[in-house]
Amino acid sequence: NPCDAPSPRQTHLHTLRALVDTNYTSRMSDNHASYAKIPPDTRKVDSSHMDSNGPQKLAEKDPMGSGMSKLEALFSHPLYNMPTPPIHEDDWLLKVKHKGKALTSAMTQPIGTGAVTATPPPPPPRLRFHLGISRWQLYPHLDPNMASLAQQLSTHRIVSADVLQKSGGTQLKLVMSFPNYGQAMLKPIKQERDEETNFNLYYFSDFERHNAEIAAFHRDRVLGYRRIPPAVGRLVDVVTEIKDITTDHKLARTFFTSPVFLLQHAVCGRPQNLEASLAMMLPDPSLATRRTWRSPWKCSYSRSKLAVWEKNPDYCDTVKTPPYNKGTRLVDLIDMTILDFLMGNMDRHHYETFEKFGNNTFLLHLDNGKAFGRHSTDEPSILTPLEQCCRIRRSTLLHLRLLSLPQYRLSDVMRDSLSHDPLFSVAPLLSALHLSALDRRLVTVLQTVSCCQERQRSRHGEGDDVIYENVTDYKTLVNHVTPAR
Ligand SMILES: Nc1ncnc2c1ncn2[C@@H]1O[C@H](COP(=O)(O)OP(=O)(O)OP(=O)(O)O)[C@@H](O)[C@H]1O
Ligand SMILES: [Mn+2]
Numbered sequence: 001n002p003c004d005a006p007s008p009r010q011t012h013l014h015t016l017r018a019l020v021d022t023n024y025t026s027r028m029s030d031n032h033a034s035y036a037k038i039p040p041d042t043r044k045v046d047s048s049h050m051d052s053n054g055p056q057k058l059a060e061k062d063p064m065g066s067g068m069s070k071l072e073a074l075f076s077h078p079l080y081n082m083p084t085p086p087i088h089e090d091d092w093l094l095k096v097k098h099k100g101k102a103l104t105s106a107m108t109q110p111i112g113t114g115a116v117t118a119t120p121p122p123p124p125p126r127l128r129f130h131l132g133i134s135r136w137q138l139y140p141h142l143d144p145n146m147a148s149l150a151q152q153l154s155t156h157r158i159v160s161a162d163v164l165q166k167s168g169g170t171q172l173k174l175v176m177s178f179p180n181y182g183q184a185m186l187k188p189i190k191q192e193r194d195e196e197t198n199f200n201l202y203y204f205s206d207f208e209r210h211n212a213e214i215a216a217f218h219r220d221r222v223l224g225y226r227r228i229p230p231a232v233g234r235l236v237d238v239v240t241e242i243k244d245i246t247t248d249h250k251l252a253r254t255f256f257t258s259p260v261f262l263l264q265h266a267v268c269g270r271p272q273n274l275e276a277s278l279a280m281m282l283p284d285p286s287l288a289t290r291r292t293w294r295s296p297w298k299c300s301y302s303r304s305k306l307a308v309w310e311k312n313p314d315y316c317d318t319v320k321t322p323p324y325n326k327g328t329r330l331v332d333l334i335d336m337t338i339l340d341f342l343m344g345n346m347d348r349h350h351y352e353t354f355e356k357f358g359n360n361t362f363l364l365h366l367d368n369g370k371a372f373g374r375h376s377t378d379e380p381s382i383l384t385p386l387e388q389c390c391r392i393r394r395s396t397l398l399h400l401r402l403l404s405l406p407q408y409r410l411s412d413v414m415r416d417s418l419s420h421d422p423l424f425s426v427a428p429l430l431s432a433l434h435l436s437a438l439d440r441r442l443v444t445v446l447q448t449v450s451c452c453q454e455r456q457r458s459r460h461g462e463g464d465d466v467i468y469e470n471v472t473d474y475k476t477l478v479n480h481v482t483p484a485r
Contacts, residue, residue, distance in 0.1 A: 071222075071416040074408045079398055080141055080224055082471070093133040093288050093354055125149040126182035129230070130283045135357045137226040138364075146230060153184055153232045153278045154422040161186070161242045163251050171208045171369070174242065174251075176278060186236065187213055187369055189275040193431050197373035208369025210277035211429045212343070216368030217279070218417040218429075219343055219438075222410070224399050225335060228365045231279040233423025238274045275423060282364075289355040290364070296324070297337070297385050298349045309384060316389040323359040331393045331468045332363045334386050338396065341382040342410075342441045345371035375433040378441055383448055390452035394471045400445060410442050411435035 066073070074080065089095075123131075125148040132139050139146065156178045164173040164185065174186040190207040191197075197207070213231045220228040236242065246252055282288070296319045300307040309315040323329045333351075340348050347370035351363045386392065403410040418429040452466045 069416050070408055071413045074222070074402070074413050075142060077402060077408070079395070079402060084136075087134050087136075091135040091357075092131070093135075093356060094131055094283060096131065124180045124182065125152050126178075126180060126280070129280060133283070133288075133354075135361050137362060138229060139226055141224070141226070149230050149280060150232045150420075150422075152178065152180075152182065153230070153280060154234045156180075156182070158236070158241045159245065161246045161251070162248050175281070176241075183281040184278040185281060187277045187279075188236075193427055193429070194433075196376060207373075209372060210275060210369075211423075212345075212369050212371040212373075213277040213279055214421055214423070215414070215418060215430050215434075216339075216343060216345075216365070216371050218414060218421075220339060220365060222403070222413050222417055223335075223339060224395070225339065225362075225365075227336075227362050228368065229280045229282060231277050233421050233426075233429065234276055234278050235273040235423070235426070236276045237272055239272055242274075275426065290352045291355045292350050292352050293363075294350055295333070295348055297333075299346055299381075301349070309388070310381070313388065316385070319389075327360050328393075328468070328470075329359060330389060331391055331396075334389065334392055335396050336363055336365055337383060337385045338392075338400070338445055339365065340371070341379070341386075341445060342438055343368070343371035344374055344379055344382070344437070344441075346379055346382060347371075372430065372434050375431070375437040378437070378444060380444075383445065386445070386448055387452075390456065390466050391468055392449055392452075392466060393468045397449060397467065398471065400442060404439075404442050404446060409439060411439045414438060 068076070125145050128145045129139060129149055132143065132145065158176045159179055160177045161174045162177075164175050171190075172188065176184050176186050178184070187208055187210045189210050191209050193211060210233065214233050217228045217231040220226065243252060282290070296315075297309050298307065300310075312318070320330070324333070336348065336351060340346075345368060347367070348365075352366060353359075353361050353363055402408050403413065414430065415428070415435055418424060421429055423429060449466065456465050
């Protein structure tokens with residue numbers, strides 16, 4: 001280009017980066033009010049909570065009395081709004097090239113017209129999501145883009161449906177494409193909300209549940225992790241939105257008109273509308289390679305053999321070799337363990353990271369379909385990494401304690417959060433029994449941490465080795481997060 005003007009795309013991308021900058025979130029206009037419809041005056045950190053006005057101050061505050069839902073109150077708590085350091089260029093997953101001068105209106109003016117071109121159209125939510133992925137999280141807290149993204153996933157026209165090509169995958173998954181090139185992974189309904197996974201079924205033969213994928217996304221966000229791609233529910237027309245548009249002949253051939261109302265194991269549209277989860281696809285691996293890691297506490301996936309960690313109580317010591325002996329990898333894994341225990345997910349055989357960030361990055365929690373299978377029992381083995389390593393991030397512990405307080409009760413904020421999903425109008429995504437199981441399991445996690453601290457205290461009179469300190473001014477925060485009783 002003789003004028004060396006930046007291509008419109010480059011400048012556009014530069015503007016996009018500004019849009020996904022975390023600071024931008026708090027400046028977003030209200031018409032982009034996010035999922036939780038946070039009132040503008042509560043979005044910013046309420047610094048009055050930060051000074052130590054006595055331990056009970058926040059606990060006494062009645063979020064309902066202030067007109068906020070429990071979820072809104074939770075998300076405006078200082079713990080969720082701690083200042084974060086600026087994100088360096090290398091800490092973004094996707095690089096935005098910007099060279100040369102900014103685009104001026106004269107450059108963008110169409111030749112031959114006197115009209116001044118309007119500012120470029122807002123970037124599609126999918127692109128904003130991808131550009132907002134950083135070394136530390138998939139999206140920022142209170143990201144206004146989440147609402148637009150959910151809206152697109154649940155309403156945009158589906159232009160193609162293809163079977164996810166992956167060797168070894170156990171159950172039907174479709175990659176749905178939208179007109180703006182966005183893609184989502186579809187998992188169909190397999191089990192009614194109230195049904196419990198059969199006790200005679202081995203965990204590895206369990207179904208994947210569409211509502212588990214959706215609830216896991218909400219669960220992860222409520223915990224303040226933001227490591228699960230956004231997933232929403234949608235009623236999909238199996239004929240017009242899958243059968244008629246797929247170019248996959250094998251998939252098309254699997255359609256049949258059922259002679260009975262419901263066939264066991266078939267994926268059924270009843271009669272035509274299929275409940276499904278649509279999870280936003282991460283950037284294509286050609287743009288952002290991912291690394292897959294085997295979980296050191298992987299289940300044996302055998303009916304007769306025990307895994308090594310089940311036989312050796314000191315197993316954690318053997319795990320503390322690279323990458324688990326440095327940085328945050330071990331506490332990241334324990335964060336994942338806690339998430340999985342709360343939702344009863346035994347199927348965490350692997351996790352992934354973005355290769356670009358090396359070992360110093362968050363863990364992606366993909367594939368949550370086998371969570372929320374049982375509400376009447378808990379699966380203690382899922383907590384083994386926490387029990388054996390006795391290590392937890394300070395921030396995670398503070399979040400868990402907050403969620404155990406009546407005014408932010410985990411089950412209540414989850415119910416609130418899930419009521420924003422489009423499938424809520426069909427039926428609540430999690431039954432009351434699954435919601436109350438979350439509260440019960442949260443108590444177990446907090447007890448496990450207390451036991452660890454007591455054990456360590458009895459050994460060397462301290463007990464602080466349990467906490468991985470990542471909150472510098474936690475002493476002011478902790479006043480407002482009274483321990484669960
Ligand atoms: N949102 C996403 N974006 C991009 N890729 C994804 C996403 N979710 C899952 N994947 C990829 O697709 C693969 C298959 O998905 P998933 O693990 O849900 O299938 P699965 O059949 O349950 O696999 P398995 O039987 O091995 O547990 C994952 O390993 C992951 O690499
Ligand atoms: Mn799976």
